[in-house]
Structures are given as C-alpha cells and as structure tokens.
Amino acid sequence: MPVTTKVVKQPNMSFMVRIYFPAIFQGLALTGWHFFRNLTLHILHKFDLFKDVPAAVTYQYPEEKRPLAPRLRSRHRLTKRSNGSPRCVACMMCETVCPAHCIYIVADEHPDPNIEKRPKRFDIDLGICVYCGFCVEACPEDAIRMDTQILDIAAYSREGMYLTMDDLLNPENHGAIVLRDPKRPQPASQ
Amino acid sequence: MPTLTIDGKKITVADGTTVLQACEKLKIDVPRYCYHPGLSIAGNCRICMVEIEKAPKPAISCQTLSTEGMVVRTDTEQVKQVRSHILEFLLVNHPLDCPVCDQAGECYLQDYYMKFGLYDPKFNENKVKKQKKAFPIGPTIMLDQERCILCSRCVRFTDEITKSHEFGIVNRGDHSEVVVSKEFVNPYSGNVADICPVGALTDRDFRFKCRVWYLENSPSVCPGCSRGCSIEIHHNDRKSHRVEPKRVMRLKPRFNEEINKWWICDEGRYNYKFIDDNRILLVKGAEDWPSAVKTLASKLKNLAALSPQSAAFLLSPQQSNEELFLAEQIFAQLFDRSRLFLVRPNALGYQDAFLIKADKNPNTAGARALGFSYAENIVDLLSGEAEKGKLKALYIFGQDIVSLFGDDARKLLKQLEFVVYQGSNRNETAPLCSMTLPAAVYAEQEGTFTNCDGILQRFTPAFAPLPEAREGIQILHDLAVKLGIKCPGPKAREIFARMAEKAHAFKGMNFDRLGRMAQEKAALC
Numbered sequence: 001m002p003v004t005t006k007v008v009k010q011p012n013m014s015f016m017v018r019i020y021f022p023a024i025f026q027g028l029a030l031t032g033w034h035f036f037r038n039l040t041l042h043i044l045h046k047f048d049l050f051k052d053v054p055a056a057v058t059y060q061y062p063e064e065k066r067p068l069a070p071r072l073r074s075r076h077r078l079t080k081r082s083n084g085s086p087r088c089v090a091c092m093m094c095e096t097v098c099p100a101h102c103i104y105i106v107a108d109e110h111p112d113p114n115i116e117k118r119p120k121r122f123d124i125d126l127g128i129c130v131y132c133g134f135c136v137e138a139c140p141e142d143a144i145r146m147d148t149q150i151l152d153i154a155a156y157s158r159e160g161m162y163l164t165m166d167d168l169l170n171p172e173n174h175g176a177i178v179l180r181d182p183k184r185p186q187p188a189s190q
Numbered sequence: 191m192p193t194l195t196i197d198g199k200k201i202t203v204a205d206g207t208t209v210l211q212a213c214e215k216l217k218i219d220v221p222r223y224c225y226h227p228g229l230s231i232a233g234n235c236r237i238c239m240v241e242i243e244k245a246p247k248p249a250i251s252c253q254t255l256s257t258e259g260m261v262v263r264t265d266t267e268q269v270k271q272v273r274s275h276i277l278e279f280l281l282v283n284h285p286l287d288c289p290v291c292d293q294a295g296e297c298y299l300q301d302y303y304m305k306f307g308l309y310d311p312k313f314n315e316n317k318v319k320k321q322k323k324a325f326p327i328g329p330t331i332m333l334d335q336e337r338c339i340l341c342s343r344c345v346r347f348t349d350e351i352t353k354s355h356e357f358g359i360v361n362r363g364d365h366s367e368v369v370v371s372k373e374f375v376n377p378y379s380g381n382v383a384d385i386c387p388v389g390a391l392t393d394r395d396f397r398f399k400c401r402v403w404y405l406e407n408s409p410s411v412c413p414g415c416s417r418g419c420s421i422e423i424h425h426n427d428r429k430s431h432r433v434e435p436k437r438v439m440r441l442k443p444r445f446n447e448e449i450n451k452w453w454i455c456d457e458g459r460y461n462y463k464f465i466d467d468n469r470i471l472l473v474k475g476a477e478d479w480p481s482a483v484k485t486l487a488s489k490l491k492n493l494a495a496l497s498p499q500s501a502a503f504l505l506s507p508q509q510s511n512e513e514l515f516l517a518e519q520i521f522a523q524l525f526d527r528s529r530l531f532l533v534r535p536n537a538l539g540y541q542d543a544f545l546i547k548a549d550k551n552p553n554t555a556g557a558r559a560l561g562f563s564y565a566e567n568i569v570d571l572l573s574g575e576a577e578k579g580k581l582k583a584l585y586i587f588g589q590d591i592v593s594l595f596g597d598d599a600r601k602l603l604k605q606l607e608f609v610v611y612q613g614s615n616r617n618e619t620a621p622l623c624s625m626t627l628p629a630a631v632y633a634e635q636e637g638t639f640t641n642c643d644g645i646l647q648r649f650t651p652a653f654a655p656l657p658e659a660r661e662g663i664q665i666l667h668d669l670a671v672k673l674g675i676k677c678p679g680p681k682a683r684e685i686f687a688r689m690a691e692k693a694h695a696f697k698g699m700n701f702d703r704l705g706r707m708a709q710e711k712a713a714l715c
C-alpha cells in the first residue's frame with residue numbers, strides 16, 4: 001500500500017505571540033478583573049445591593065438552579081383531571097413499553113362508568129428507571145410526563161427511590177432532594 | 191365432493207363445506223366476526239366477503255357453499271376494499287375504548303383493523319352513545335353495548351348451546367342493541383365472553399386484573415369434574431415477582447373435538463384460585479425434605495415389620511394415573527393391597543346433560559381402571575381398627591377428612607400414632623397430622639387423567655411448583671428409593687411406560703401419543 005503523506009504547515013506566529021509576555025499580562029488582567037469584580041459584588045450583595053447582578057458565573061447550587069431546556073426528561077409526574085384525580089386510566093401501555101420494567105400499576109374500577117378504569121396503585125422505581133421517556137410517548141391520555149425539571153433525586157435506601165402514585169401526582173411536595181424514611185410502606189416484593 | 195380453486199390453489203372438499211371452511215383448509219386467512227365453527231351460520235357481519243368468478247358482486251364466504259369448478263379469489267383489490275369499508279361501517283359507532291378495554295390485545299377489531307383496515311375515516315358525525323356504559327348483566331359477565339358489533343354470536347350461543355335464550359338483539363338499524371332478558375345466570379355463562387369477538391362481553395372475574403399481552407398460555411386439563419375438559423391456563427410470569435405472587439389469571443377452554451368442543455363450564459373456569467391461594471408452603475414434622483422422607487421411610491418399614499395391616503393409605507381421585515400407580519407399586523409391597531383405599535375428597539355435586547358431571551374429580555375412571563373402588567364409611571372402619579390397636583398409621587393424599595367426617599375424623603387422627611398429610615392446600619386436616627408434605631397442584635406437574643368416557647389426557651406443567659412443594663410422583667419416588675423398593679420414575683413418562691406394561695387398562699399405550707389433544711381410550715373395568 002502506498003503511503004500517503006500530508007504536509008502540515010506550521011502556523012506563522014507573529015513576533016508578539018512568540019515572546020508571549022503580552023499574553024501573560026492579558027490573562028492576568030482578565031483574572032484580576034473577575035476577582036475584584038466578584039469580590040466587590042459579593043460584598044455589595046452582603047449589603048443587599050446589586051442583587052440582580054450575579055457575582056460569579058458558577059450557579060450557587062442548590063439555592064440557585066440552572067435553567068433547563070423544556071424538553072429535557074426529568075422526574076416523572078402524573079397529570080390530573082380538573083377535579084384533581086389522576087388522568088391515568090391504567091391502560092398499562094407505559095408499563096408494557098418500559099424497557100427497565102420499573103413501572104408497576106394495579107388497576108381499579110372508576111366510580112364514573114364513562115371513565116371505567118383508574119389506577120389503584122402506580123409506582124415507579126427510579127432506581128431502575130433509565131429515563132428513556134418511552135412511557136411518556138406511549139401514554140394515550142397524556143397522563144404521564146417527565147417535565148418536573150427535578151433532576152436531583154437521592155435517597156438513603158433503594159426503597160427510597162420508589163415513587164408512589166401520591167408522589168407522582170404531587171411532585172412539588174418533595175423538595176429538590178428526596179429524603180425518604182426507609183420505614184414507609186414498601187412495595188410488595190418477593 | 192366439489193373441487194374448487196381458491197387464489198389459484200385447487201382443493202377438493204366434502205359436500206356442504208362452505209367457501210370459508212375451504213379457505214381455512216388451505217390456511218388462507220379470511221376475516222370473520224359472526225362466524226363461529228360451533229354455532230349456526232348467521233352471515234351478518236359481512237367481513238368475510240370474497241370474489242367468486244361469474245358472480246355479479248362479492249359474496250360472503252361463510253354462507254356460500256363450495257360448488258364444482260368454483261373459482262374464488264380472496265386477495266384482489268376489490269376484496270381488500272370491501273373488507274376495509276365493512277370494517278369502517280362496523281367501527282362507525284365503536285368507542286375509542288382500547289386503553290380501558292379488557293379485550294385489547296385479543297380483539298378482532300384491533301387485529302383486523304391492522305391487517306385489513308388502515309383506512310382514513312370519513313365519519314364526521316357523533317358516535318351513538320348508550321345511556322349506560324359497561325354494566326354487569328350477571329355474576330360473571332359485563333356488557334358494554336357501545337362496543338358491540340351485533341355479530342349475534344352470544345345470541346346464538348344461548349339459543350343453540352345452552353338453550354336458555356337470555357340474549358337477544360332488539361330494535362332496528364342504528365338503534366339495534368344486544369340485551370339480556372333477565373339476569374344472566376347460567377352454568378356456562380363465561381363462554382359468551384370467549385366468543386364475543388370484541389370487548390362487548392367481558393369476564394367480571396378477569397376485569398382489570400391483567401392485560402392480556404402479559405399472559406403466557408399453557409395447555410392443561412380441568413380437574414373440576416370427571417369430564418376433564420381441555421383448558422388453557424393463562425398465567426402472568428412477567429409481573430409475578432413484584433405483585434402478590436399470583437400466577438394464574440384465568441382459565442380458558444381449549445378446543446377438543448371429543449370432549450368439550452369450544453366450551454367449559456363456569457365451575458371449571460373459576461376453579462383456579464387454589465393454585466395460588468392458601469397453599470401449604472413448608473414441610474411440617476421434619477426439618478426438611480430429605481429428613482422427612484427418611485423419617486417416613488423408617489416409620490413405614492417399622493410398621494410393615496409389625497404387621498402388614500398396621501397402616502392405611504387414602505388415595506384420591508384427584509391424583510394422576512401415574513401417582514396412583516406408583517403408590518400402589520410401593521405400598522402394596524410393604525402392606526396388604528387392601529390397605530389402599532380410594533376416598534372421594536368431595537361430595538357429589540350438580541350435573542347436567544352437557545358437560546358438567548356430578549363426580550367432581552378428574553380421575554375417578556383412571557383410579558377404577560387401576561383397580562380401586564370407592565371405600566364407603568372409611569372413617570368408621572378405620573376408627574374401629576384403631577380402637578382395637580390394629581391400625582397405627584395413616585397416609586392421607588389430599589382429602590380433608592375433618593371437614594368431610596367431622597368429629598369422628600378428629601378422634602381418629604388423635605388415636606393414631608403417625609399421620610402423614612400429603613397435599614397442596616391448607617385445610618382443617620393438615621394441622622392435626624404429625625407430618626405435612628407440600629405437594630404440587632395439577633398445574634405444576636405432569637401426568638395423565640382418565641375422564642368419565644375413558645379418554646386419557648396428558649397434562650404438562652404450566653410453571654414450576656412453589657419453592658418447597660414437590661410433584662406427587664417425585665415424593666413417592668424419593669420414598670421408594672429410601673425404602674429400597676424398585677420402581678419406575680421419577681418422570682411421568684417412565685411411570686406411564688411401566689403402567690402400560692403392567693396395568694391391564696393401559697395396555698400398549700404410549701405416553702408420546704398423548705399429545706396436546708391427544709387421547710387414548712382406556713378400557714374401563
């Protein structure tokens with residue numbers, strides 16, 4: 001096989017670049033500007049001044065949240081009808097399509113015969129969930145969404161990662177970090 | 191014997207065969223809603239249209255008789271269009287209920303829409319709404335008139351098969367609807383949910399329990415009465431590890447020309463709860479299985495040395511032929527053959543002229559063929575012997591003698607030195623016994639039953655036994671090994687082969703010939 005070669009030209013560096021002292025001072029100036037700017041702003045913030053000008057470019061997590069794209073898949077929630085009951089009709093499409101088998105639904109008779117079916121139990125085990133969003137795609141009722149923008153989910157036990165229907169209907173009830181009592185009623189398991 | 195050509199293939203059929211049946215023989219799929227092989231032909235759903243040469247327009251194949259030289263086409267553009275238009279008409283008033291409909295997944299509307307429909311709906315008007323959505327019409331069945339496509343299968347079933355005439359279709363045109371004349375209470379009511387091709391009639395017992403696509407289905411034999419109908423066990427293997435461990439979701443009839451055709455009775459259909467509920471889970475009276483078998487073997491040996499009459503064995507017609515044969519092979523070597531009693535575990539029940547038999551045991555005929563006959567007043571007999579000190583031990587195979595015979599049985603169990611209970615479900619007798627062995631149920635083991643007409647059917651395990659439970663033949667075989675008795679096993683096939691050599695009624699039979707449908711007739715003695 002013939003060897004093909006490509007001649008790469010060295011970039012032509014100017015004198016100013018080659019002595020590199022100007023670049024060092026440029027860098028120091030930039031760092032210094034940010035240092036003194038942030039220092040001043042932080043001190044001013046302490047006195048409740050210029051609060052709307054952010055001091056550092058880092059987000060002050062967890063007090064301050066980074067803006068997220070609206071289509072980002074975050075923690076699930078179940079949407080509600082106008083009367084507050086879940087929209088879900090327990091068709092189990094999401095449970096069927098879920099590649100991680102982390103959804104668990106038990107169906108029940110709905111008191112309104114025109115709706116017929118509702119979930120008695122709707123659990124998602126976030127410890128297994130792969131956040132693929134298939135459940136949202138599969139749902140014929142727009143009953144499950146992944147738009148809570150909650151990303152930080154932590155628990156002290158595997159059981160703590162289990163979301164019940166109540167958690168899913170009221171995602172706001174759990175602050176940013178889910179801290180669970182491991183002794184709460186657990187899903188039946190064998 | 192006309193010969194006709196369907197889609198270019200020639201076939202000769204018997205006189206009186208319809209075009210649809212001829213298509214079926216050629217494995218050509220013709221859609222149908224109202225046609226059911228077990229019912230008369232109604233010809234009202236119109237979806238089975240085919241093109242027949244020289245006929246002016248497409249004709250329904252379910253009602254057209256095959257004639258000599260007929261040329262039928264099922265695959266032309268016109269047939270396809272006709273099918274999709276008819277489907278559109280059938281679905282005009284059909285609600286979009288699939289997410290909440292129990293039929294979804296086994297619904298012919300869904301199947302045929304995906305296969306033959308896929309049209310662009312042109313219906314702009316509002317769908318007809320019924321006043322009442324789904325409502326129960328009896329203890330077993332739910333009716334949703336909005337979903338009904340008026341195929342009249344249910345009407346024909348109650349007119350022709352059960353002759354109870356509960357269903358009817360009233361009013362005309364857009365107003366037609368299927369109604370029941372009275373509460374739908376019928377010993378065969380569950381079948382209407384099976385034959386309804388859509389979700390109009392659904393089973394209340396199965397309602398919302400499980401989506402059908404989760405179900406595995408295993409062929410089996412109903413143990414509910416001596417008819418021994420062929421059934422399918424529908425079990426959910428996907429969810430069982432997370433839900434309360436219920437495996438069986440429902441039972442369905444399995445077509446068997448010689449026994450039950452397409453039907454089963456409700457008693458059999460809903461007789462599955464014992465498979466998962468109230469089971470005996472652990473060995474009692476010994477640490478574990480090996481030590482239980484060891485204790486049992488040494489006890490039986492000692493008793494046999496004492497006297498060949500010192501123990502009694504209560505065999506049950508719920509046991510398979512293999513289990514009964516094996517029990518006889520083992521225990522008749524240690525004790526007198528007359529110490530093996532066949533005891534009915536339940537009372538005689540309702541029967542009719544169609545399927546249901548009064549004898550609620552699947553293998554009475556098999557036990558008879560193996561030379562057993564029912565022992566009457568068994569508890570009185572054994573109590574007498576126990577009082578005299580002749581009887582020391584009892585081995586019970588699943589009979590709940592305390593509920594059957596009351597205090598007499600309780601007294602008997604107290605008098606005896608050693609009582610073994612081998613059974614699948616908890617009852618009043620088991621706790622009074624000195625040793626309890628958890629046995630598998632029919633759905634967990636392999637074997638054969640002989641039905642009331644002497645037809646032998648083989649059943650295979652739908653799933654593995656519960657962790658501690660063991661197959662009846664396995665328990666007996668282990669015991670035989672410990673006792674040093676030579677016997678076939680532990681697989682049903684090996685025991686059956688020996689039985690076919692030794693037992694007169696099973697002479698020359700072959701286990702492998704007993705396939706899914708498979709029957710051999712046993713000589714009933």
Ligand code: SF4
Pocket residue numbers: 087088089090091092093094095105135138139140141142143144
């Ligand atoms: S797919 Fe939607 S309606 Fe169906 S069970 Fe899931 S959340 Fe409920």
Ligand code: SF4
Pocket residue numbers: 284285286287288289291292293294295297298299300337388389390
């Ligand atoms: S009958 Fe069939 S098409 Fe109609 S709602 Fe039920 S599953 Fe869907």
Ligand code: SF4
Pocket residue numbers: 337338339340341342343344345368385386387388390391
């Ligand atoms: S209820 Fe079912 S079986 Fe009866 S006519 Fe309607 S679709 Fe046919």
